[in-house]
Amino acid sequence: MRNLQLPGRSPVLAPNGMVSTSQPLSTAAGLHVLREGGNALDAALAAVAVQCVVEPASTGIGGDCFCLYAPAAADEVIAINGSGRAPLEISADWLLEQGVDKIPQQSAHAVTVPTAVDAWIQLNRDYGNMPLDQLLEPAIGYAKDGFPVGQRSAFDFAGCLELLQGDKDAADVFLKSGQTYQMGELLRQPNLAKTLAAIAEQGRDGFYKGWVAQDMLAKLNALGGRHSQADLDAAVATYVQPIKSQFRGYDVWECPPNGQGVIALLLLNIMSGIEKFGDDPINVARMHHEIEAGRLAYRDRSLYLADPAFSNVPVEGLLSPVYADQVRGLINPDKAQFGLPSSPLPPHKSTVYVSVVDKDRNACSFINTVFHTFGAGLVAPRSGVLFQCRGQGFVVQPGHPNCIEPGKRPLHTIIPGMLKKDGKTIMPFGVMGGEYQAFGHMQLLTRMLDYGLDIQQAQDYPRFFPDPFSDVVDIEEAVPEQICSALRAKGHNIRRARLPVGGSQAIWIDEQTGMLIAGSDPRKDGMAAGY
Numbered sequence: 001m002r003n004l005q006l007p008g009r010s011p012v013l014a015p016n017g018m019v020s021t022s023q024p025l026s027t028a029a030g031l032h033v034l035r036e037g038g039n040a041l042d043a044a045l046a047a048v049a050v051q052c053v054v055e056p057a058s059t060g061i062g063g064d065c066f067c068l069y070a071p072a073a074a075d076e077v078i079a080i081n082g083s084g085r086a087p088l089e090i091s092a093d094w095l096l097e098q099g100v101d102k103i104p105q106q107s108a109h110a111v112t113v114p115t116a117v118d119a120w121i122q123l124n125r126d127y128g129n130m131p132l133d134q135l136l137e138p139a140i141g142y143a144k145d146g147f148p149v150g151q152r153s154a155f156d157f158a159g160c161l162e163l164l165q166g167d168k169d170a171a172d173v174f175l176k177s178g179q180t181y182q183m184g185e186l187l188r189q190p191n192l193a194k195t196l197a198a199i200a201e202q203g204r205d206g207f208y209k210g211w212v213a214q215d216m217l218a219k220l221n222a223l224g225g226r227h228s229q230a231d232l233d234a235a236v237a238t239y240v241q242p243i244k245s246q247f248r249g250y251d252v253w254e255c256p257p258n259g260q261g262v263i264a265l266l267l268l269n270i271m272s273g274i275e276k277f278g279d280d281p282i283n284v285a286r287m288h289h290e291i292e293a294g295r296l297a298y299r300d301r302s303l304y305l306a307d308p309a310f311s312n313v314p315v316e317g318l319l320s321p322v323y324a325d326q327v328r329g330l331i332n333p334d335k336a337q338f339g340l341p342s343s344p345l346p347p348h349k350s351t352v353y354v355s356v357v358d359k360d361r362n363a364c365s366f367i368n369t370v371f372h373t374f375g376a377g378l379v380a381p382r383s384g385v386l387f388q389c390r391g392q393g394f395v396v397q398p399g400h401p402n403c404i405e406p407g408k409r410p411l412h413t414i415i416p417g418m419l420k421k422d423g424k425t426i427m428p429f430g431v432m433g434g435e436y437q438a439f440g441h442m443q444l445l446t447r448m449l450d451y452g453l454d455i456q457q458a459q460d461y462p463r464f465f466p467d468p469f470s471d472v473v474d475i476e477e478a479v480p481e482q483i484c485s486a487l488r489a490k491g492h493n494i495r496r497a498r499l500p501v502g503g504s505q506a507i508w509i510d511e512q513t514g515m516l517i518a519g520s521d522p523r524k525d526g527m528a529a530g531y
Contacts, residue, residue: 001454002454002456009460012529013515013516015516016358016530017359018528018529018530019047019354020354020356020518020527020528021355021520021526022432022525023153023352024527025054025138025142026047026051029050030354031529033046036130037129038128039362040069040363041069045366046135046139047354049061049120049139050139053196054142055153056187056386057156057157057160058373059351060375060385060386061199062111063370064084064112064414065115066366066367067080067082067364067367068253068416070364070428075423077244078239078242079241079242081237081240081255082119083258083390084235085407085408086391086404086406087227087228088407089406090109091404091405095396106166106378107224107376108376111376111390112409113227113235114387116368132199132200139196147186148185149181149186154181160377163377170379170386173191191383191384192383194384198210209232211382215381216385216387217229218380223378240256241256245268247449248450249421250420250426252419252445254441257308259414260438263300263438264415264417264437266319267293267441267442268442268446270297272324281447284487285333287483290442290443292331292336293442294468296327298466298468303401307409310408311402336491351369351432353366353416353431354430357507363428363507365428365430366416371388375387391404393412414437416428424511426511427455427509430505432503433502435465436502440502443463455507455519458506459521463475463497464476464479465501472494474496475494476501502521502523503521
């Protein structure tokens with residue numbers, strides 16, 4: 001139990017249903033759906049649609065998603081990959097001919113074909129209880145009538161002024177008198193409301209055909225993009241076989257590549273053989289081992305992770321206990337290692353995550369993204385669609401497993417998680433923060449299962465992350481300076497984090513009481529709520 005005299009908040013408990021998101025309006029929308037008889041998937045879709053309006057810096061309908069859904073009546077986890085593909089008319093050779101050897105953020109080449117909406121349509125059709133038009137009503141209302149910008153959102157907006165100024169259509173939507181919106185100011189997106197209404201009325205065709213499709217293609221083509229109607233027609237989310245590993249007696253489920261869930265599982269396998277070094281996870285020895293494990297696991301991410309339809313990703317080898325033992329054996333307990341292979345992949349920061357459990361104990365773990373903050377910083381003018389920049393996840397390096405190719409999906413950082421035990425669902429969970437997510441899954445689960453922190457404490461605790469693109473370790477301000485100094489003495493390049501490290505939500509289904517226990521990350525504007 002936390003010290004009630006210190007800042008913090010308690011876990012949220014409820015007997016029936018629970019929703020945890022990074023935005024209160026999103027949580028409220030999901031909770032309303034649960035009360036109206038919708039299931040966990042219905043609530044997640046309603047919640048994430050609202051987030052696509054009220055957290056535009058982090059997500060949108062022009063982005064991607066992944067989902068894990070655990071039906072209460074079956075010992076299974078359903079996974080869908082709603083990540084977009086490169087246009088059919090683009091290739092590394094063509095980009096190199098244009099003088100492009102690294103894909104810039106604010107360019108049409110960074111925009112893979114938006115696929116989140118197709119995933120929504122499929123999930124609603126196959127597993128939902130309520131019609132999609134009803135689930136989209138709250139999002140349409142907030143887009144049409146406006147919503148008050150939250151504190152964290154205003155903070156994120158402020159860092160993107162130059163990006164938004166780089167596109168007139170984006171500036172028209174997200175700037176007010178030439179400046180970013182401040183906390184509490186009302187932001188309206190009437191064109192986005194029309195697009196959401198078209199999806200509500202026409203389903204998939206409301207987004208991938210007709211005036212919305214024409215508007216998106218016109219915007220991208222005017223900027224040199226090679227997107228076509230054929231790309232939109234082929235923008236189909238894929239049901240995939242989820243992958244799992246065991247940690248402390250629990251089955252941890254993740255989506256398979258092209259997402260980095262396999263790296264989260266590799267990290268857990270490595271940490272399963274590393275001791276706690278104390279009763280508090282913020283201690284020098286434990287932090288050193290987590291940092292070194294992270295650097296080694298992300299080395300493998302850079303070397304192997306790609307679209308399995310185009311490359312042989314060695315998932316079985318990466319998840320082998322023998323391989324985890326070998327990697328763990330490379331960690332020097334006394335000093336940091338250097339000379340690991342550097343990654344050619346770019347960093348990324350922005351995503352939203354939704355966790356829902358309903359009265360029947362169906363559980364949904366849902367994550368939606370536009371990649372960088374405000375994605376590509378490009379908006380289609382008539383439809384109000386903000387485009388992601390997930391194409392930056394590719395490299396322009398022929399022969400590399402993650403090289404851009406026609407119709408290929410890039411390395412993806414977003415990863416929903418699901419915890420089960422003896423076939424029963426225990427916890428849908430997820431971590432935001434781009435590259436941090438695989439490391440964050442490890443930190444969240446080890447802090448709960450190794451150190452006994454409750455679901456809120458595990459999210460409140462200070463975080464750190466070894467940047468996979470440099471030798472820097474970002475450490476949040478709450479970590480004492482003497483610990484940072486001791487880590488420097490081991491050879492780590494410690495830097496105080498400029499931004500909060502990640503975000504998270506999770507809901508625990510207590511086997512003994514039957515109660516739902518939830519937490520929501522204080523680094524975001526959100527909350528957990530139940531009934």
